Amino acid sequence: MDSFPNGRGTSAAMAAQMLHDSVLRSRRSSPGDDESPMDHAPVLQKKAPVVIPAPILRPQHVYAPVAPLGMLTLGVFSKNKEETDEEKEIKKYAVGPDVEGPGLCAAILTFVSLVLVLVTMPLSLCVTVKVVQEYERAVVFRLGRLRSGGAKGPGLFFIMPCVDTYKKVDLRTVSFDVPPQEVLSRDSVTVSVDAVVYYRVSNPTMATNNIEDYSHSTRLLAATTLRNVLGTKNLAEILSEREIISQVMQNALDEATDPWGVKAERVEIKDVRLPVQLQRAMAAEAEAAREARAKVIAAEGEQKASRALREAASVIAESPSALQLRYLQTLNSIAAEHNSTIIFPMPMDIMSHFMGRKGGGKMDKQA
Numbered sequence: 001m002d003s004f005p006n007g008r009g010t011s012a013a014m015a016a017q018m019l020h021d022s023v024l025r026s027r028r029s030s031p032g033d034d035e036s037p038m039d040h041a042p043v044l045q046k047k048a049p050v051v052i053p054a055p056i057l058r059p060q061h062v063y064a065p066v067a068p069l070g071m072l073t074l075g076v077f078s079k080n081k082e083e084t085d086e087e088k089e090i091k092k093y094a095v096g097p098d099v100e101g102p103g104l105c106a107a108i109l110t111f112v113s114l115v116l117v118l119v120t121m122p123l124s125l126c127v128t129v130k131v132v133q134e135y136e137r138a139v140v141f142r143l144g145r146l147r148s149g150g151a152k153g154p155g156l157f158f159i160m161p162c163v164d165t166y167k168k169v170d171l172r173t174v175s176f177d178v179p180p181q182e183v184l185s186r187d188s189v190t191v192s193v194d195a196v197v198y199y200r201v202s203n204p205t206m207a208t209n210n211i212e213d214y215s216h217s218t219r220l221l222a223a224t225t226l227r228n229v230l231g232t233k234n235l236a237e238i239l240s241e242r243e244i245i246s247q248v249m250q251n252a253l254d255e256a257t258d259p260w261g262v263k264a265e266r267v268e269i270k271d272v273r274l275p276v277q278l279q280r281a282m283a284a285e286a287e288a289a290r291e292a293r294a295k296v297i298a299a300e301g302e303q304k305a306s307r308a309l310r311e312a313a314s315v316i317a318e319s320p321s322a323l324q325l326r327y328l329q330t331l332n333s334i335a336a337e338h339n340s341t342i343i344f345p346m347p348m349d350i351m352s353h354f355m356g357r358k359g360g361g362k363m364d365k366q367a
Helices: 011-029 069-074 085-093 104-119 204-209 214-230 235-240 242-260 276-318 321-335 348-366
Strands: 129-132 136-142 155-158 164-170 174-184 190-201 262-273
Touching: 129 136, 136 204, 164 204, 174 214, 190 214, 190 235, 190 242, 204 242, 214 242, 214 262, 235 242, 242 262, 276 321
Parallel strands: none
Antiparallel strands: 129 155, 136 164, 174 190, 190 262
16 A cells, blocks of 8 residues: 555545455455456556645745835836846946935934934024025935935025034036147147036036036036047038037037036037147138139229220210210319319310311322
8 A cells, every 4th residue: 555645645545445456356266157258357456646735835035126215216116127238237336225224223313313402492403404595405414314305495494413414506507618628620630629618506416426526527528528529520610610519519518417417508619729830821821812802803893894995985986075075074083183283185176177287288299
């Protein structure tokens, strides 16, 4: 008879096995006349199925990954969302706040500080009450942890002495000059370019926690961005497309400083300085171009003047009195200049009359 694990078995299976064995023994011992040959054939014994009892379930602790508090607030984790490679990389290097809270020691210290404030009231108000201006915000830390609710202000806010610390952040727009940068343009020309950048803090909490000194970092980033952008432009583009270069720089700065809580409002190119030799070469080129244009313009003027004189000569030839009027007009212009010498033109008809008579006398003599 088969044994069952853990001393357990089914009574029905054991009774069926015993009944089957007894029937087989009775048939072998006393066979009857009405039995068929098949009755004496060997009967294959079937083993009873082994019933394995279900395992006993014991209470176990199920551990599930718990996201940091900051991640839960932003809704990064969800039940049916798979983590991307970028999120895994962020979680690998990110240090989130502890979900267990500040702990018992922090609670005790906070309670002691509160008791001190109440005992020394109202003198403690000089330490606990702080004021920030309309253009400022205060980021408060309690025992090194960022307090919930974001930055405080403007106006009054309260802190616990010996427990809370705070840092003021100015939200006004700040401007600074980018130092002149020696840049090699795409057409291998060395130029010196300086600019001015306007920025402001858009998120005081990020500007305090995500970077050590957002002002110094923004200045360094502006200088490197200016060099990178100008390195992809030709000299002609640098001199003529200042607005486009400023817009490209502003977009690059705004995208890079967004994790720092800084907003780049405006970028302007102030001055582009060229080498002295290059300035001389460009001046000579411009002067030659202007001289060439001047010669072309003078030649066109002479051509138009000659055409006008030809038309005037044809008009005067048609009317002889027009020549006399031209003489009188010239005399009027000379007299207007107060000259001591005045020239009186002689009519051409008189000269032609005398010339005609002289020519007739010669012809008579020859005859």
